[in-house]
Amino acid sequence: MASARGSIVRSLRLVGQHVQKQQSREMSSSSGPQRKVAVLGAAGGIGQPLGLLMKLNPLVTHLSLYDIAGTPGVAADISHCNTPAEVSGYAGDADLGKALEGADIVIIPAGVPRKPGMTRDDLFKINAGIVKSLCAAISQHCPEALVAMISNPVNSTVPIAAEVFKKAGTYDPRKLFGVTTLDVVRARTFYAAKKGLNVRDVDVPVVGGHAGITILPLFSQATPKKSLEGEELDALTKRTQDGGTEVVQAKAGKGSATLSMAYAGALFAEACLKGLNGQKGVIECTYVQSSIIPELPFFSSKVRLGPNGVEEIMGLGQITEYESKALEAMKSELASSIQKGVDFVHQS
Ligand SMILES: NC(=O)C1=CN([C@@H]2O[C@H](COP(=O)(O)OP(=O)(O)OC[C@H]3O[C@@H](n4cnc5c(N)ncnc54)[C@H](O)[C@@H]3O)[C@@H](O)[C@H]2O)C=CC1
Numbered sequence: 001m002a003s004a005r006g007s008i009v010r011s012l013r014l015v016g017q018h019v020q021k022q023q024s025r026e027m028s029s030s031s032g033p034q035r036k037v038a039v040l041g042a043a044g045g046i047g048q049p050l051g052l053l054m055k056l057n058p059l060v061t062h063l064s065l066y067d068i069a070g071t072p073g074v075a076a077d078i079s080h081c082n083t084p085a086e087v088s089g090y091a092g093d094a095d096l097g098k099a100l101e102g103a104d105i106v107i108i109p110a111g112v113p114r115k116p117g118m119t120r121d122d123l124f125k126i127n128a129g130i131v132k133s134l135c136a137a138i139s140q141h142c143p144e145a146l147v148a149m150i151s152n153p154v155n156s157t158v159p160i161a162a163e164v165f166k167k168a169g170t171y172d173p174r175k176l177f178g179v180t181t182l183d184v185v186r187a188r189t190f191y192a193a194k195k196g197l198n199v200r201d202v203d204v205p206v207v208g209g210h211a212g213i214t215i216l217p218l219f220s221q222a223t224p225k226k227s228l229e230g231e232e233l234d235a236l237t238k239r240t241q242d243g244g245t246e247v248v249q250a251k252a253g254k255g256s257a258t259l260s261m262a263y264a265g266a267l268f269a270e271a272c273l274k275g276l277n278g279q280k281g282v283i284e285c286t287y288v289q290s291s292i293i294p295e296l297p298f299f300s301s302k303v304r305l306g307p308n309g310v311e312e313i314m315g316l317g318q319i320t321e322y323e324s325k326a327l328e329a330m331k332s333e334l335a336s337s338i339q340k341g342v343d344f345v346h347q348s
């Protein structure tokens with residue numbers, strides 16, 4: 001009895017803490033800047049949980065959910081959550097302009113996902129056209145927005161976006177990002193589990209691109225630092241590179257990572273919002289126009305985010321011989337994926 005009462009008291013205390021946190025979040029949201037976040041592909045496997053997570057984010061004041069169909073239902077559903085962000089749903093081409101108007105950040109998880117046996121590049125045929133038309137609309141309706149690209153193959157869809165923006169005269173390389181946060185999320189999770197660390201304390205930079213060997217976790221720079229070498233290092237590197245395929249196979253034809261991607265996308269969008277709002281010291285790994293590897297015009301590395309998007313692209317730091325070899329090995333694949341994206345815009 002006494003212990004039952006104790007647990008009820010503990011539960012009530014937790015509810016009280018939750019309400020207090022919610023109130024302080026609402027206060028910070030009503031006193032902070034107005035921020036509109038648009039999600040394109042919002043009725044999909046990633047789009048729905050990502051929309052929900054953005055609705056819970058106190059830095060978001062307006063959430064705009066766009067898809068070719070199904071978004072009014074998703075928006076109605078999410079809008080009932082008692083957090084301050086206003087929610088609107090838009091479906092179909094005719095509504096795309098309204099969905100984008102005034103957006104500070106546009107997150108794009110629109111497009112088809114992989115099935116077992118496919119590579120991310122196999123999605124190019126369909127997703128390249130989708131991304132191209134959405135980016136044309138962005139240059140028309142919210143040319144100043146930060147654009148966070150989730151649609152695969154990210155190694156090519158980001159160069160596609162850049163070329164579309166260049167053609168429209170709206171390209172600002174500081175504002176275009178390939179979302180590679182899921183690679184970081186996975187590297188942190190796998191490293192923490194292997195080394196018996198609290199995952200909340202762990203960080204692992206991941207550089208390169210977002211497909212197979214182009215994903216390079218820099219475990220030599222992981223914190224807290226633990227020894228990792230030989231077969232153990234190989235296995236953890238490979239598991240991070242193949243994390244997407246692990247989920248595709250487990251889902252057995254029902255798509256690819258959606259929930260962990262929504263989580264990762266929400267982390268990245270929050271970092272962008274903090275940067276926009278002038279918070280200092282916001283650093284994320286992301287795939288951006290970069291000159292740190294001269295032959296790779298787009299490359300993921302740590303970048304510092306600020307009010308205009310990318311404020312600083314950080315170098316690779318000290319890398320090991322193992323990592324340097326892996327970097328060499330990815331170069332030709334990443335360079336040709338980038339070129340494929342560029343060519344698509346100029347040839348279509
Ligand atoms: N960057 C990353 O780390 C990750 C990327 N992805 C990629 O994200 C993309 C989406 O994956 P899921 O959400 O699982 O797919 P999904 O098929 O569940 O959802 C995609 C949504 O996009 C919508 N869509 C299609 N054409 C559109 C257009 N022109 N405008 C607006 N919306 C449009 C569809 O109606 C659908 O609701 C895939 O390309 C997938 O490979 C997935 C996981 C991780």
Ligand SMILES: O=C([O-])CC(=O)C(=O)O
Nearest residue numbers: 114182243244245256257
């Ligand atoms: O593997 C896929 O197709 C989806 C993806 O990009 C990931 O989960 O990292």
